[in-house]
Amino acid sequence: MRKPVRFILTFLILGPAFVSADTGKWHFFDKKPVEVYLTGRFDILDLAGLKIDIDSVRDNVLLAYVTEEEFKTLQSRGVYINWVPDAEKITRDLQLQTTRSSQQIKTGEFYHTYEELSAELQAVASDNPDLCLLESAGQTVQGRELWWIKISDNVDTEEEEPEFHYIATMHGNEPVGTELCLRLINYLVDYYNVSPRITELINNTEIWIMPLMNPDGYTAGSRYNANGVNLNRNFPDQVADPVNTTAGREPETSAIMNWALMHSPTLSANFHSGALVVSYPWDGRIDLDGDDNPDLNPDNDLFVNIAEAYAILNEPMYNGQFYHGISIGQQWYPIYGGMQDWAYVWIGCNEVTIELHDTKWPDPSLIPVIWEDNREAMITYIEQSHIGIRGVVTDAVTGTPIPAEVCVNGIDHSVYTDPQVGNYHRMLLPGTYTLNFYADGYISQEREIAVTPGAAAILDVQLLTGNTKTGGGGGCFVGVVIGKEPKKTSMFQSGNN
Numbered sequence: 001m002r003k004p005v006r007f008i009l010t011f012l013i014l015g016p017a018f019v020s021a022d023t024g025k026w027h028f029f030d031k032k033p034v035e036v037y038l039t040g041r042f043d044i045l046d047l048a049g050l051k052i053d054i055d056s057v058r059d060n061v062l063l064a065y066v067t068e069e070e071f072k073t074l075q076s077r078g079v080y081i082n083w084v085p086d087a088e089k090i091t092r093d094l095q096l097q098t099t100r101s102s103q104q105i106k107t108g109e110f111y112h113t114y115e116e117l118s119a120e121l122q123a124v125a126s127d128n129p130d131l132c133l134l135e136s137a138g139q140t141v142q143g144r145e146l147w148w149i150k151i152s153d154n155v156d157t158e159e160e161e162p163e164f165h166y167i168a169t170m171h172g173n174e175p176v177g178t179e180l181c182l183r184l185i186n187y188l189v190d191y192y193n194v195s196p197r198i199t200e201l202i203n204n205t206e207i208w209i210m211p212l213m214n215p216d217g218y219t220a221g222s223r224y225n226a227n228g229v230n231l232n233r234n235f236p237d238q239v240a241d242p243v244n245t246t247a248g249r250e251p252e253t254s255a256i257m258n259w260a261l262m263h264s265p266t267l268s269a270n271f272h273s274g275a276l277v278v279s280y281p282w283d284g285r286i287d288l289d290g291d292d293n294p295d296l297n298p299d300n301d302l303f304v305n306i307a308e309a310y311a312i313l314n315e316p317m318y319n320g321q322f323y324h325g326i327s328i329g330q331q332w333y334p335i336y337g338g339m340q341d342w343a344y345v346w347i348g349c350n351e352v353t354i355e356l357h358d359t360k361w362p363d364p365s366l367i368p369v370i371w372e373d374n375r376e377a378m379i380t381y382i383e384q385s386h387i388g389i390r391g392v393v394t395d396a397v398t399g400t401p402i403p404a405e406v407c408v409n410g411i412d413h414s415v416y417t418d419p420q421v422g423n424y425h426r427m428l429l430p431g432t433y434t435l436n437f438y439a440d441g442y443i444s445q446e447r448e449i450a451v452t453p454g455a456a457a458i459l460d461v462q463l464l465t466g467n468t469k470t471g472g473g474g475g476c477f478v479g480v481v482i483g484k485e486p487k488k489t490s491m492f493q494s495g496n497n
């Protein structure tokens with residue numbers, strides 16, 4: 001517990017000048033980029049504990065965003081720190097002043113505005129009504145829509161298929177992911193019934209893509225939303241803010257949370273830029289169980305596998321700054337309130353964070369190259385949602401789907417059935433596993449099943465009404481998991497406010 005104690009001490013010394021005492025929201029609108037020169041890992045933990053908005057770390061130089069006040073305080077503490085130009089804002093302003101050439105328009109070497117993006121998504125959806133459904137997850141602070149496009153066969157119905165999602169550009173100054181998502185949407189639609197592989201993927205997966213999670217920030221050339229909040233520090237967090245409600249959160253954050261509560265996503269990724277890496281949980285948790293060893297997420301081997309499945313197909317990423325192009329989030333630098341840890345802890349969804357390019361806002365002429373570097377990886381990553389075990393949990397008498405929790409013996413991480421269809425999908429590497437199925441008001445059931453490489457093993461389960469289970473009731477790991485409330489299905493469904 002050495003490190004957490006250190007956080008608390010530093011916090012007391014510096015006091016509330018840095019951040020309000022609430023859930024870690026960033027209240028400042030005037031944060032600007034700085035470089036911090038690191039003398040050791042100690043500095044990163046120090047800054048993370050102080051809730052300094054760290055963006056990336058490379059070669060002992062850390063990029064962060066700070067207010068004037070934070071800058072002065074850090075400097076007075078002897079931290080080597082320099083203001084640096086806001087390169088993304090400069091690039092964006094230059095692009096706004098430059099007229100696009102017909103060649104650029106033809107090759108797609110430009111960044112869409114929010115209005116152009118909205119129009120293109122509407123066009124794709126109306127041109128492909130059998131494959132695409134466009135819906136808004138909600139509105140931003142400034143009233144822009146948070147567009148989801150769902151791609152699937154039978155797109156209007158919730159089917160017994162794994163749900164997958166990509167979300168891009170929650171940091172408004174990292175727009176590469178938006179362009180790649182747009183290209184992916186067009187690619188999937190264009191190759192349906194042309195490529196057997198794409199056809200099979202769309203027929204058997206519910207693919208959700210949100211190309212732009214922070215349109216207000218993007219339009220302003222800002223990392224933050226219109227309230228000056230870093231959305232990737234605004235989610236519930238098992239270490240810093242372990243209450244899974246939308247109360248007091250930003251509208252963009254709440255929209256994602258509400259969507260996820262209505263669905264049961266299996267696998268996802270969120271896109272950023274400013275580095276080249278796939279990072280995976282934990283982002284924030286370092287040593288919560290206090291055994292003086294770094295905590296690995298319970299599915300660490302699985303995450304290494306799926307992160308590498310992406311990185312190995314992206315040559316610059318695989319051969320870049322990080323070994324095999326992957327990293328545990330907190331081993332790069334810790335963050336609290338990120339979407340990735342939240343999705344894994346509370347939604348049961350395996351999420352990674354993908355940094356697409358060493359610069360945040362690469363020259364638009366590079367967009368086609370970056371797309372080529374990522375196209376195969378993006379498709380292969382969606383396919384990963386099909387590994388493991390899947391099935392439907394129903395009432396043994398009535399046959400109706402049941403909201404249930406599905407646990408694997410020896411792995412402290414549950415997944416949940418889709419509330420509408422009753423299907424679950426537990427991603428697992430090949431091996432033999434014992435699964436437990438829990439639902440309020442039903443007798444729990446234990447089943448053993450072998451997982452082989454390739455498509456998921458099918459295990460449908462029928463539960464009989466009766467006493468829930470031995471061990472106190474209410475789910476798989478009650479009293480075992482440190483730092484978070486038990487993930488009861490009843491809480492999971494009523495947590496939406």
Ligand SMILES: [Zn+2]
Nearest residue numbers: 171174272273
């Ligand atoms: Zn980012």
